[in-house]
Amino acid sequence: MEQVLYQLPDGWKWLKLGDVCSKVTDGSHNPPRAVEGGLPMLSSRNVQDNGLLWENFRLIPEDAFENEHKRTRITEGDVLLTIVGTIGRSCVIRGLDRLFTLQRSVAVLSPEQLISEFLCYQLKAPFIQEYFSNNAKGSAQKGIYLNQLKSTYLVCPPIVEQKRIVKKLDALLTRTDAVIKHLQENLTLANALYASELNEIFPSDANIEALSNKDGWISLSDVCTFENGDRGKNYPSKSAFVVEGIPVVSAGNLGERYIEHKGLNYIAQDRYDLLRSGRIKIGDILFCLRGSLGKVAISKDIDEGVIASSLVIVRPKENILAEYAYKYLKSSLCHQFISYYNNGAAQPNLSAKSLGKFMLPLPSIEQQKEIIEGLDKKYQLNQNLIGALSSKIDSLQDLKASILDAAFKGEL
Numbered sequence: 001m002e003q004v005l006y007q008l009p010d011g012w013k014w015l016k017l018g019d020v021c022s023k024v025t026d027g028s029h030n031p032p033r034a035v036e037g038g039l040p041m042l043s044s045r046n047v048q049d050n051g052l053l054w055e056n057f058r059l060i061p062e063d064a065f066e067n068e069h070k071r072t073r074i075t076e077g078d079v080l081l082t083i084v085g086t087i088g089r090s091c092v093i094r095g096l097d098r099l100f101t102l103q104r105s106v107a108v109l110s111p112e113q114l115i116s117e118f119l120c121y122q123l124k125a126p127f128i129q130e131y132f133s134n135n136a137k138g139s140a141q142k143g144i145y146l147n148q149l150k151s152t153y154l155v156c157p158p159i160v161e162q163k164r165i166v167k168k169l170d171a172l173l174t175r176t177d178a179v180i181k182h183l184q185e186n187l188t189l190a191n192a193l194y195a196s197e198l199n200e201i202f203p204s205d206a207n208i209e210a211l212s213n214k215d216g217w218i219s220l221s222d223v224c225t226f227e228n229g230d231r232g233k234n235y236p237s238k239s240a241f242v243v244e245g246i247p248v249v250s251a252g253n254l255g256e257r258y259i260e261h262k263g264l265n266y267i268a269q270d271r272y273d274l275l276r277s278g279r280i281k282i283g284d285i286l287f288c289l290r291g292s293l294g295k296v297a298i299s300k301d302i303d304e305g306v307i308a309s310s311l312v313i314v315r316p317k318e319n320i321l322a323e324y325a326y327k328y329l330k331s332s333l334c335h336q337f338i339s340y341y342n343n344g345a346a347q348p349n350l351s352a353k354s355l356g357k358f359m360l361p362l363p364s365i366e367q368q369k370e371i372i373e374g375l376d377k378k379y380q381l382n383q384n385l386i387g388a389l390s391s392k393i394d395s396l397q398d399l400k401a402s403i404l405d406a407a408f409k410g411e412l
Contacts, residue, residue: 027072043103084141242266249280283315
């Protein structure tokens, strides 16, 4: 019996994806070892809506490639669809001039009753994207299983109508995408604008090894104290968390400028009293030493809290303002020092002792206030610009969704 998601024009029908494709398969579930000189195995990150991205992919031995290629055997006109992680990106293979195979995160579809471009566009339509979102399974990383994918209902108009719709969508979406790309380029420039303002104060082109001898420059340990969390037996585990109490701040709670309360964990007062270090005060700067290395925020309204083991409290002394120190810790210069002192391999990490060696210029308190005021004004103007550009991009993305929605209802 034909599934009806909504009423279609005469001559159109609903069919399952598995019934309109001669091939519905995915890539390797057990990728072969990577080698330096081999043949390409792509993953979902290489499949973009505008085609394949030929960078950051695995090379596998030729004998392993032959075995994997039997499974996917990608040919001209196939449609690739990302089905693990970021689900729902799709592209059509045209002008195939390079053999490749795939990891399990990408499905290969060979349409028979649908034009490849029509199928590709339809996979981006809101009702299909919603279906993928509702039916993705998995805990660590969600994915669409092949049986679920084959059961996806698609709109199937006559071929002549498919060609007309593809031509119309090509014209409309090409123009829309061009405007979006232009806005995104402006957004990239806007995001870099404030960083350039910080660079005026904290120059990132400096020779960091020579800064210790430069007049007016001091080490962070000269103007701040550092306090690690209590990493002993009293450190609170998940079992110690309560619904209300003293906040435990982790890297995930470090917002753009201040600590974000959403997602905070809490411990009871008696557990807090056992801790020997890592207690937060208002005006403290929290800096991440491991994992999200370099993430930073100010404690604006938490005067009684505790830090997770991955953080360190940077407590400004009298000769530096917290906002000035925070802006330094957000600068490209600071990130140069992070790269210089980073002693992590698999997981980037830094010690509080190394953080204390970071060099920065130290003007007077009055000059710091002027710098903070000037940077804050520029930051707000920059945020307003970013907000306006982001809003325009969102509106155009909504327009694209509306166009696709209309196309597959026979209203285009």
